[in-house]
Structure formats: structure tokens, C-alpha cells
Amino acid sequence: MIDNKILKKIVKSLIDAMIPESQKYNMPSASQAINLNLFCKKIEKKKLIQKEIKKIVKTYNLKYSKKDYCIPFNKSLLESEIGNYLLNDYFTSKVVLKSLKNKSKKFLFGAKKDKLDELKLIKIVKKNHKFYEVKK
């Protein structure tokens, strides 16, 4: 069994490398958005992940480290193994959804100007209705 604290530390480092914070888009990093404990529980059952993490622990002797690590990892393996879990948790997290909602706020759905544009466009269809003959 991998020590829980070490597992969390490694996973945090990995997922933040996969989804880093973005100031440009005002989006949080993965670990800022998701529940790390729950996420670790989901992925720790995966044998390939266990194997990879053990390898990292062994190589970098993390037991004795107090720092957060940005560890080189097997990119393709991790992306295929935990990518979907990560996307699921990230894009359904409160923080991320709030940030996305704020982004769309200035595009008011059904704004007055849009409604007027819509009516103008509909009028054109009505005018041109002869291009389509209704068969009775």
C-alpha cells in the first residue's frame, strides 16, 4: 500500500501538471477544483496507476521529502488511465462551473438586441417563403 499522504502529494502534482491554473481564462488548477481525497480513492484501485506511483516513490524517495514535487511522469499512461476521471471531476466542480458561468454572463441569453435581430431574420424567411412549396 502507498502511504496516503504521499499518494495525495504525487497525485496533486500530476493532475496540476495535466490541468494547470490559467490566469488568462481565470480557471483554477485541477487540485483547486476537485476533491483530492475522493479523486485519490477513485484512482488508487487502478493497478497500472499503483505501479506507476510506486515507481515514482522509489525513484524520487519521496518519503523523506517535505516539498511539493513536479515529477516527470509517464504521460500517455496517466492520460489514458486517469484522464476521463479528471475531466469528469474538473468540469463538474462548483469552482469551474462558476468560472464558466461568469464568462458567459455578459452574453445575456435572449437579450433585447438579439431578439430584434431575430425578428428581422425571421421576416426574411417569411418574405422568401415561395422558395419552398408546401405539398398538400
Added chain:
Amino acid sequence: MNKSLKIIIIGTGASGSAAAWNLSNDNLFKIICFEQGPDLNKNLYSVKRNDWEILKQKKFHPNPNIRKMKGDYKINDKNSPISIANFNAVGGSTILYNCHFPRLHYSDFKTKTLDGVGEDWPIDFNHLKKYYEQNEKIMNLCGVKGDPIYPEIENLKSNIPLGKVGLKLAKGFNKLKWHWWPSYSAYFRKNNKNLKFQKSTVKETYLLKAKDNGVKIKKNSIVIKIVLNSNNLAKGVIYYNSRGEKKFEKADIVIVAAGGIGTPRLLLNSKSEKFPKGLANTSNLLGKNLMLHPLGYVEGVFKDYLASNIGPEGCCLASHQFYETDNKRDFKRGYSMQILRGAGPLDTAMGLKKFNKINFGKNFHNNFFNFFGKSAGIAIICEDLPDKKNFIELDESSNKKIMPDVKINYKLSENTKNMMKHGLMNAKKILLTSGAKISYGYGPVRNTGWHIMGTAKMGIDPKKSVVNEKGQCHDVKNIFIVDSSIFVTSGGVNCMSTIQALALRITNNLKLDLKKNL
């Protein structure tokens, strides 16, 4: 009043619920609805849930083979490029549908006469007109009147805005002089900050009223057989109740509303000495002529952020420009195009991952925001013509204790393939004209077999159809079918509106006939 006549309705989806409401209005009959699925709390499938997009991947997936919810049965689709999509619960597929609610065209009822393909229905548009109107009012249809395709549709609630992406596409259509119109959608408006539009399902409309009228719903109850008496009339149904006990329920009239797969499945399983090929199947057409509306999909991406993910799920506008036969083309009949709002954040990210368009790492958000809120999809709904070689059958190999599962055998015809190709090409054309770049396009899309039609066809001749124009089985006079299995042809639009109009018409006629004899 002594309700001496007992009516059993099998299925509580679009058609069963409309039938239950209509028959219960006069308080003359005792009505019991059977539903093999559960009655789900609305909060379980609400789009305002943060995890809604995760739920759609499994628990509320449209394909029952993936979903595996209580009440679902397996549908063997190895012999089909399209998987069946349905929902087995109180409210049926209206729980998951996208609320697009168009009527069939006049021409859809006489394709043989007009175009030499398919078959003519034994009824025409005018027979359904008043039921379309009644149904649209009950289902709370939103839209804009004055559509050149449906000039008669008038009583509509104010339409759902097109949104920025809809406006872009509408301009593109106008540039090409192609028909388009804001979607006819069944939605309730809410004064809720988080949820402005709520789907109109039959749970909030027909079933609510039917329950008030005294209709009983037996949920989690699987009807496995309709049993006949010595006069070849249905005397009741055998079912498994929610505790798994085998029971019999007596009936004077049985109305089957289990959908294009569930209805033939039940009737095929109700075979007897008198009907060895399946109940009410002397025509040998039960399960045949399966039509599925093969769906093509093209996605385009705009340069600017358009908040295309905002607004109710589903279609914001539709075009019927290529709906009717044009002899210059290499196919008969046609298709409709539906402009879909952009996907939610998780669907967007998953789609990008599938097509290797998003990379984890420092470019993750750049990749994501290149698409999110900027995309629009076009669904091409191809008219499917009836073909006996497309059919469903009981999957005896499934060896189920309660009831055999179902196997579908389905191929796209050359006509449909050509239609699909044409549709994909034109969807790309409209996206490019509107200023989008094409992201991808393909068809048929696998998990889109929502519109399951034709498997218990309506007709005048008992040798060539399963039910008559009143939905009454030719072979067993007190069994009626009211769902999409009685469609003669498919049209090129979503079938919900027509299913419910047919259910209202059939049950209205039945009510009148029964009242005469009371």
C-alpha cells in the same frame, strides 16, 4: 359512477400518458397504467445538477445496454449501425428527449402517391390536425407562428431565444435562401435564476392530470403477456409486480403504448396456439419495417466566443429546405436539419479528447477555449423508408426468466445513404457560410435510435398491416396500439408530436365508440 369497464394501458411514455389522460377525462372507465420502470424523482435527472453531464454518460445514458437501469432490457444491436435509445420509467423517453416538437408534413401521409416510395397512411394530415393542436397546447409548445412550412400552427407560447449561435446560423441560412425557423420546443418558463426553462415531459402534463382523474399507475411492473379468452378477445395481462411476483390483471380493453420496440416485443411474446407467430400477427408484419431516422452530425466552430452552451439543451432552429423529394437528387424524400446549441463543458472536453484535440499540460485551457462556447452542431434527421428486411425479433438466446430480450436487424438503404451524404454536405455548407470552421462530421451516429417506428404498421388491409386506422388490432378487436410502432412512414422530423396526436385520436374514437355502448 360505477366504472364497470376496465382499461389497461401498457407504458406511461408519450403515447400511454396521452391515452390515459384522454380516456380518464369523462370519469367513465377504470384505468390502470403499467410501467416497467421506476418513477424517478425529478431532482435525479435535473439539468441544473453540477454532475448532470456525468450522469448522462451512464445512469441516464440513452442506450439501455449502457444504462442498465431497473426496468431496462437488453437490445442486441450487433446487426445494426444504430443503437436503440429509449428510457424505461414513468414518463418514458420524454424524461430524456430534447423537446423538439415539429409536426409531420402533409406529404408524409402519402409518399407512395406523391413520390412512388414507402406507403400511404390510411389517414391524412387533416385527420390529425385538431389533435396536433390539442397536444401542442397541453405540452406547452413554444415557438413563432408564420412558418411557411407550418402556416397553420398558431397557438404558441413565446419562443426560446435563438441565442448568439442561432443568430449566426440563421444569417447563414438567409444568405443561402434556405428555409429555417425557430424550433418548436415544449418547455415551461420558470422564474428561477438557475433554471429558466424546464422541459415539458408527460409527467408534468398528461400524467399529472390523469392521476387527478383517478388513473392508477403500477410502476416497476413488467407486463409479459396479453392473454386471450375463447372468443379471441384480450381478457387481461400477466405481469411481474414490483416485488417480483407473477400476477394476472383482468381487462376489458388493452392499450399497448410500449414504444416501437416494447410493443412488438410484448406481442411477439404473447404468442399462443391461435397466434403462433405472435399475438395479432397474422399479417406477419409485427416487428417488421423498423424505421429509425438515421442521424448525421456535423460540428462547426466559430472564431468568437458565442456562449453557445447557454440555453436549453437541444435544437434552437430547424430547416426543412431539403425535406421533400426533388427528382434532381439521387434519393427520394428528404431530411430536416436541426441546429443544436453547443455542448456543455464536460461534453466539450470529452469530445475534444476523443478526437485528440485537447492536450493535458500547459495548453489545456487554450485547447478547451478554442472550442467551448464557440461550437454549433447540425443534426441531419433522415427520413427512413419502410423495409421488411429491417426488423426486430425476440432474442431467444438471451434466455431470460421473465421475458426474452430483443434483437434488432437494421441496415441503411442506398436511398438513406445518399440522403445522408447530401445532408452532411449541406450541413457543412451552411456552417461554412455562417462563418464557422468544420470540426468534424459523420453519420449515422450510433446512439441515436430514439425514433423507433413502423413495427406494428397501420393500414386498411389486415394482410398488409397490424392495426387499422383506429389503432385497433385487426386480429384482436379489444387491443389497441397507440405508439410510434403504428407509423406507416417515418417523415423526416422528430415523432413525439405525431405519436401523441395519434394517441389522442385513437383514444377519442375509442371513447366515442364505448360511450355509444354504455
